[in-house]
Amino acid sequence: MSAGHDHPNHPYHLVDPSPWPLVGAISGGTLAIGGVLFMHDITPWVAVAGFLMVLATMFLWWRDVIKEAVHQGHHTKVVQLGLRYGMILFIASEVMFFSAFFWAFFDASLFPGEVKQVARAEFTGGVWPPVGVEVFHAFDLPFLNTMILLLSGCTVTWAHHALIHGDRQGLLQGLGLTIVLGLLFTAIQAYEYSHAAFGFTDGIYSSTFFMATGFHGFHVIVGTLFLIVCFFRAYAGHFKPDHHFGFEAAAWYWHFVDVVWLFLFICVYWWGGN
DSSP: OOOHHHHOOOSSOOOOOOOOHHHHHHHHHHHHHHHHHTTTSSSSSHHHHHHHHHHHHHHHHHHHIIIIIIISOOOOOHHHHHHHHHHHHHHHHHHHHHHHHHHHHHHHHTTTTTOOOOHHHHTTTTTTTTTTOOOOOOTTTTHHHHHHHHHHHHHHHHHHHHHTTOHHHHHHHHHHHHHHHHHOOOOOHHHHHHHHHTHHHHHHHHHHHHHHHHHHHHHHHHHHHHHHHHHHHHHHOOOOOOOOOHHHHHHHHHHHHHHHHHHHIIIIITTOOO
């Protein structure tokens, strides 16, 4: 490491050379090729290897980031501001991602009898939900999951406030409860899917339903893993009242997941199921 890196005269972080971008590119390429081979019924093992390589890259890369932030002190106020901008842009891209699914859903549900979409009109019978489709009751399991996610938003906020005020016990308790609620949401969603009266390929209703709610479920799993990492980091004492962007990013992501679910509940389950 150069002397300029040891004693910088600026607030920015000039990252040291790292193998992980190249390793990550190779891992992602392996996963993509493996996905193609799997979907052509050739072999699943290349995809498995690529997936494990991606997981290993993420673990090792973020391990280095944690070292830079906690032990080496590279994450100054200016660097943290840049990280916040990056997380904001990431969440904005996620908003666009889910907007595509809502667009598909509303295009089909608002115009089920569109004359230019002959196959759609024949399948739906000109109404929404389509004729013969047995939908979920909004105020059954979906409503329970809504309450669970809203409560988890409260517990992660409790954990954040405890962190800001130096309450380590409250931080761990709030994070632990949020993780349990996230796991409970995923379990109920899996139970709901297993009792669905329609499959993924059973038409436009099932496709739009499973794409929107399924990707949201994937984001809940990712967010839960994010919070689990934060729990162990909090237990190890990595977070300080004035230096905890890793936790803050996880909380932002979790609140985003909450808001998306509210739109799914109102639009897909309640309005789209009546």
